[in-house]
Amino acid sequence: MAILNNIISTFSQKHLALLLIILCLLISSAEYGQQTTDKINYLSPHNRLIFGNYLYADKDYLRAADEFKEYLKVESSDTVQFRFANSFFKIGRYTDAIDNFKNLFFSSSISNESRLMYYESNFFLKDYKTFRDLAERDDYLPIKFQKEIERLKFITYFFDDAFLPDQNLFLRSFPDSMQQQISKFYQLKKYPKHRSVTTAVILSTLIPGAGKIYTGEIGDGITALISTALCGYLAVTNFKADHQFRGWLFTGLAAFFYTGNIYGSAASAQIYNARVRFNFVNEVKIFFDQRNYLLPQIDF
Amino acid sequence: MKTKFLIISFYFFIAFVTEGQDLLHSQFEVADNLFNNHQYFDAITEYKRLLFFDSTKTYQYEANYKIGECYKAGAKFDEAIKHFFIAEQSAKNDSLVFDSKVQIIRSNILRRTTDRAFQLLDELEKDEKFKDRIDEINYWRGWTFMFADDWKVAARAFAKINYNSELRILADQTEKAKVSVTFAKVISYILPGAGSIYTGKILSGLMSIAWNLAAGYWTVNAFTESRVFDGFVIGELVWLRFYRGSIKNAEQFAIEKNIDVANKSLRFLQNEYKGIKP
Numbered sequence: 254m255a256i257l258n259n260i261i262s263t264f265s266q267k268h269l270a271l272l273l274i275i276l277c278l279l280i281s282s283a284e285y286g287q288q289t290t291d292k293i294n295y296l297s298p299h300n301r302l303i304f305g306n307y308l309y310a311d312k313d314y315l316r317a318a319d320e321f322k323e324y325l326k327v328e329s330s331d332t333v334q335f336r337f338a339n340s341f342f343k344i345g346r347y348t349d350a351i352d353n354f355k356n357l358f359f360s361s362s363i364s365n366e367s368r369l370m371y372y373e374s375n376f377f378l379k380d381y382k383t384f385r386d387l388a389e390r391d392d393y394l395p396i397k398f399q400k401e402i403e404r405l406k407f408i409t410y411f412f413d414d415a416f417l418p419d420q421n422l423f424l425r426s427f428p429d430s431m432q433q434q435i436s437k438f439y440q441l442k443k444y445p446k447h448r449s450v451t452t453a454v455i456l457s458t459l460i461p462g463a464g465k466i467y468t469g470e471i472g473d474g475i476t477a478l479i480s481t482a483l484c485g486y487l488a489v490t491n492f493k494a495d496h497q498f499r500g501w502l503f504t505g506l507a508a509f510f511y512t513g514n515i516y517g518s519a520a521s522a523q524i525y526n527a528r529v530r531f532n533f534v535n536e537v538k539i540f541f542d543q544r545n546y547l548l549p550q551i552d553f
Numbered sequence: 554m555k556t557k558f559l560i561i562s563f564y565f566f567i568a569f570v571t572e573g574q575d576l577l578h579s580q581f582e583v584a585d586n587l588f589n590n591h592q593y594f595d596a597i598t599e600y601k602r603l604l605f606f607d608s609t610k611t612y613q614y615e616a617n618y619k620i621g622e623c624y625k626a627g628a629k630f631d632e633a634i635k636h637f638f639i640a641e642q643s644a645k646n647d648s649l650v651f652d653s654k655v656q657i658i659r660s661n662i663l664r665r666t667t668d669r670a671f672q673l674l675d676e677l678e679k680d681e682k683f684k685d686r687i688d689e690i691n692y693w694r695g696w697t698f699m700f701a702d703d704w705k706v707a708a709r710a711f712a713k714i715n716y717n718s719e720l721r722i723l724a725d726q727t728e729k730a731k732v733s734v735t736f737a738k739v740i741s742y743i744l745p746g747a748g749s750i751y752t753g754k755i756l757s758g759l760m761s762i763a764w765n766l767a768a769g770y771w772t773v774n775a776f777t778e779s780r781v782f783d784g785f786v787i788g789e790l791v792w793l794r795f796y797r798g799s800i801k802n803a804e805q806f807a808i809e810k811n812i813d814v815a816n817k818s819l820r821f822l823q824n825e826y827k828g829i830k831p
Binding site: 293300304307308313316319480483486487491494499 | 778
């Protein structure tokens with residue numbers, strides 16, 4: 254104690270004050286350094302997370318996924334894992350989304366939401382048969398969203414050639430406000446307004462152009478009829494005028510128009526049917542896209 | 554005593570501030586390295602990280618400008634223009650504003666939105682601040698005209714900078730190598746097939762002449778033999794079909810040839826031209 258008193262006495266009061274200030278600044282700077290190391294290390298997990306969240310909000314999902322990935326290497330968070338998977342979902346990388354939503358299936362507070370997103374990702378993969386098989390499995394189904402998954406399962410029937418389930422069973426999954434529209438889709442899917450290729454061919458064989466008219470190509474049908482008839486007529490008159498070359502030329506042309514028209518009618522019927530299918534799928538897709546496939550919007 | 558205290562406090566303050574600045578600068582260098590190595594995706598991430606943590610907005614111009622360049626290199630022109638625009642807004646002097654605007658023009662040229670490029674070039678030209686950079690304005694105007702497929706005016710724009718410039722000569726040669734669509738059609742009206750021959754499709758032109766001669770003969774022959782209906786039908790279905798066909802062909806061939814000529818010049822510019830490109 255006496256030694257300490259001796260040392261203190263050797264310093265003047267002014268020097269002591271200066272020493273104390275320097276000491277305070279050093280301590281505070283060291284502490285500040287400690288605190289700010291994390292703040293200024295742009296690649297620290299915390300900074301990666303906030304930067305990833307910023308990118309995610311800015312819809313730069315691919316870069317956000319990279320940041321979340323790095324964060325998840327050192328920290329564990331269900332919501333970040335969800336965002337990581339959802340980033341892939343948002344950019345259409347459904348296989349990656351599926352793999353990552355799976356990680357949240359067990360012992361997670363957002364298990365139901367993750368399972369729903371897992372099914373959504375599978376749905377958007379467009380392998381509808383596999384999706385239906387998956388929807389039948391109980392072990393993956395989210396308890397909270399079973400109705401939604403069942404609805405998705407029924408929607409898949411509109412998009413492929415699978416045999417449609419019973420109408421009552423089908424309609425039961427959809428809300429009352431949509432019953433009429435869904436019923437219309439169901440009927441269109443079950444009884445599509447197709448044109449028969451055989452009928453088109455037979456009609457065109459009997460009357461050139463009739464097959465085309467049957468498939469809705471009225472202008473083409475009339476043109477085919479006139480072309481065939483005129484070439485036939487020209488062939489006859491040229492033969493009558495003893496112009497053998499021109500006679501055979503127009504005979505060839507008439508035969509060309511006649512056979513071409515039969516082939517064209519068959520093709521036209523196929524195109525008509527493809528158009529009906531395309532328009533139907535398009536209409537259904539727009540209808541459900543606008544309503545987000547009757548699914549809740551989930552994000553964390 | 555007071556002075557000593559002030560000096561020490563100032564030292565610590567400067568130490569804190571410069572440490573932050575150094576880190577930002579290091580981050581900028583990291584991003585620049587990626588940019589220089591053409592790793593544009595990663596470069597954008599790092600520039601964006603820099604912008605996110607740069608609360609003083611020190612690198613607002615540089616980072617956005619580079620992000621724009623990265624997006625442009627990846628042909629994401631909408632995104633590129635967005636970032637060049639932000640760079641322009643945060644530019645510290647007129648020269649940097651000009652550079653950003655020129656980058657927006659170059660992106661518009663590549664995006665083929667040449668009308669917008671012309672509009673921006675007009676704005677630059679009218680601006681008194683950029684009077685000394687008129688050559689650059691003319692240079693990009695020339696490029697815009699080339700991408701708008703107006704090689705004649707492009708040559709004029711390059712001639713304002715240097716009459717003997719490579720680009721002026723190329724634009725002139727391209728213009729001369731092109732054929733007139735109207736002329737091809739007009740000569741096809743007079744002699745069916747002539748338009749096709751003019752555009753270099755000799756066989757097609759000769760075939761067209763032969764078909765028209767044959768169909769014309771059959772039509773006239775039918776009329777002379779008093780087969781009036783035959784004459785009308787052959788004339789309408791065969792002769793007129795080939796006559797109209799030869800005109801349409803000539804027009805189509807001329808358009809195709811002009812596209813080929815322009816594409817050849819654009820390929821040269823892309824692969825062999827050594828000067829600054831959009």
